[in-house]
Amino acid sequence: MQALRSAANGPDRPLFAVLNGERRDPPPIWLMRQAGRYLPEYRALRADKGGFLDLVHDSDAAAEVTLQPIRRFGFDGAILFSDILVVPHALGQDLRFVAGEGPRLSPTLVDHALSSLTPALDRLDDVYATVRKVAAALPPGKTFLGFAGSPWTVATYMVAGQGSREQAETRRMAYRDPVAFGAIIDAIADLTVDYLAAQISAGVDAVQLFDSWSGSLAPAEFERWVIAPTARIVDRLRALRPGVPIIGFPKGAGGKLAAYARETQVDAIGLDETVDPLWADGVLPPSLPVQGNLDPLALVTGGRALEDAVARIRTAFQDRPHIFNLGHGIVPDCPIAHVEQLLRLVRGHA
Numbered sequence: 001m002q003a004l005r006s007a008a009n010g011p012d013r014p015l016f017a018v019l020n021g022e023r024r025d026p027p028p029i030w031l032m033r034q035a036g037r038y039l040p041e042y043r044a045l046r047a048d049k050g051g052f053l054d055l056v057h058d059s060d061a062a063a064e065v066t067l068q069p070i071r072r073f074g075f076d077g078a079i080l081f082s083d084i085l086v087v088p089h090a091l092g093q094d095l096r097f098v099a100g101e102g103p104r105l106s107p108t109l110v111d112h113a114l115s116s117l118t119p120a121l122d123r124l125d126d127v128y129a130t131v132r133k134v135a136a137a138l139p140p141g142k143t144f145l146g147f148a149g150s151p152w153t154v155a156t157y158m159v160a161g162q163g164s165r166e167q168a169e170t171r172r173m174a175y176r177d178p179v180a181f182g183a184i185i186d187a188i189a190d191l192t193v194d195y196l197a198a199q200i201s202a203g204v205d206a207v208q209l210f211d212s213w214s215g216s217l218a219p220a221e222f223e224r225w226v227i228a229p230t231a232r233i234v235d236r237l238r239a240l241r242p243g244v245p246i247i248g249f250p251k252g253a254g255g256k257l258a259a260y261a262r263e264t265q266v267d268a269i270g271l272d273e274t275v276d277p278l279w280a281d282g283v284l285p286p287s288l289p290v291q292g293n294l295d296p297l298a299l300v301t302g303g304r305a306l307e308d309a310v311a312r313i314r315t316a317f318q319d320r321p322h323i324f325n326l327g328h329g330i331v332p333d334c335p336i337a338h339v340e341q342l343l344r345l346v347r348g349h350a
């Protein structure tokens with residue numbers, strides 16, 4: 001299947017083309033967290049299957065959820081339905097999602113050694129099964145995106161056991177005990193390379209590294225815990241699976257964006273909504289594909305606010321390879337009609 005999907009004479013895939021450096025007008029579009037709670041068909045399936053993790057581990061259901069937004073909206077990219085926290089789960093932490101609160105990992109690595117965990121790599125097998133099912137069912141012309149969290153962001157959950165304010169516990173640990181913390185980062189990075197390589201073997205066309213909390217680090221720490229491990233992952237993954245585009249999404253990186261792009265060598269860079277698109281266009285290499293960066297709340301608002309925000313982004317990136325996306329995940333109360341408005345605006349038949 002993978003060989004078929006990559007065939008040179010296959011159908012045009014606009015998102016894949018832009019990831020390879022082509023400019024397209026209109027730009028291809030997908031939305032971070034496009035498979036999720038704003039969709040009634042997602043909520044129905046989730047209610048039927050029990051919890052979020054049950055859904056992730058039911059590969060038929062997870063494949064269905066991956067395809068739901070493609071069927072409804074015809075986005076150019078489908079993102080695998082899973083979560084960044086399946087990697088800590090495979091490294092041996094227990095993982096639960098508490099309704100209304102979010103993820104819980106135990107034991108926390110702030111007070112338990114990494115070496116006390118027993119890896120359970122078979123916990124990832126259902127994800128690969130999902131990838132195979134989606135790859136077999138995805139309509140031609142669409143690009144299938146796999147993903148993982150970046151080591152820093154994943155480590156913040158492994159150390160604190162949950163989402164945390166300003167990632168303070170993890171930042172403290174990184175200063176206090178860089179050797180122990182570095183071992184955690186390395187373990188995540190090693191598994192992430194294998195995990196993404198296996199997603200690619202199972203059928204994804206490109207991958208995204210989500211670094212949702214990279215914005216909380218001081219510059220030297222950003223260099224050490226975001227850029228360096230990401231560069232190692234990119235290097236090793238590219239050696240194992242050449243030709244598969246890698247998107248980096250260092251949310252909150254701000255003024256460190258250009259250094260991130262240059263030093264990690266990602267194939268494309270995702271921008272969050274706080275980045276001025278004109279500024280980003282000026283500081284990033286002109287041939288580097290960018291992805292983003294609509295404010296998810298402009299999408300919730302719709303109407304004129306959405307029109308203006310879309311126009312600003314399109315204008316700023318008109319001369320470079322650009323993938324239209326949000327600056328962060330779509331929020332659960334986002335009206336379906338506004339996603340439809342966005343597609344009309346971007347694809348030019350408003």
Ligand code: CP3
Pocket residue numbers: 031032033034035036037046052079080081082083084085097101102103147149163210212329
């Ligand atoms: O983008 C997609 O549609 C694909 C699937 C996907 C999910 N999570 C599904 C999900 C992806 C790519 C993620 C990434 C993810 N997960 C990140 C990085 C990106 C980001 O948004 O910052 C992070 C930090 C997580 C960890 C996580 N997962 C948290 C903190 C939570 C709880 C908060 C929340 O948004 O509900 C989750 C749960 C989660 N992951 C849901 C979904 C659809 C909601 C589960 C539900 O209640 O149905």
